[in-house]
Amino acid sequence: MDTELVMAIDSITKTIAPPLISLASVWIGWRLGVHSQWKQRRVDNLQKRLAALREVMTVASDVPPEISITDLKAKLVAELEFCRSLSSRLNRLFGLRTELTPYLV
Numbered sequence: 001m002d003t004e005l006v007m008a009i010d011s012i013t014k015t016i017a018p019p020l021i022s023l024a025s026v027w028i029g030w031r032l033g034v035h036s037q038w039k040q041r042r043v044d045n046l047q048k049r050l051a052a053l054r055e056v057m058t059v060a061s062d063v064p065p066e067i068s069i070t071d072l073k074a075k076l077v078a079e080l081e082f083c084r085s086l087s088s089r090l091n092r093l094f095g096l097r098t099e100l101t102p103y104l105v
Contacts, residue, residue: 052100059093 067075076083 052096056093056096056100059089059096 064072076086
């Protein structure tokens with residue numbers, strides 16, 4: 001009885017184990033591939049969000065934050081070039097905002 005059991009176990013390990021090991025390794029490789037793709041998509045999305053935020057912050061930093069409203073109005077009336085420049089910056093900022101909305105939400 002013992003020899004038959006040993007032979008049956010030996011037969012099973014020789015015939016069933018290699019395909020199961022192959023199947024398990026393929027499944028593990030597939031899972032790791034799916035997981036790495038998922039992480040890569042998250043990293044790419046985060047990089048796009050950070051790039052969008054960086055771009056908006058760069059354009060927004062060009063607008064003078066320390067100036068008061070009355071001083072800004074006086075400067076806009078006095079300096080036509082500053083007015084055009086500020087208008088361009090604000091147009092660029094709103095254009096970026098609509099362009100980069102999917103990444104800034």
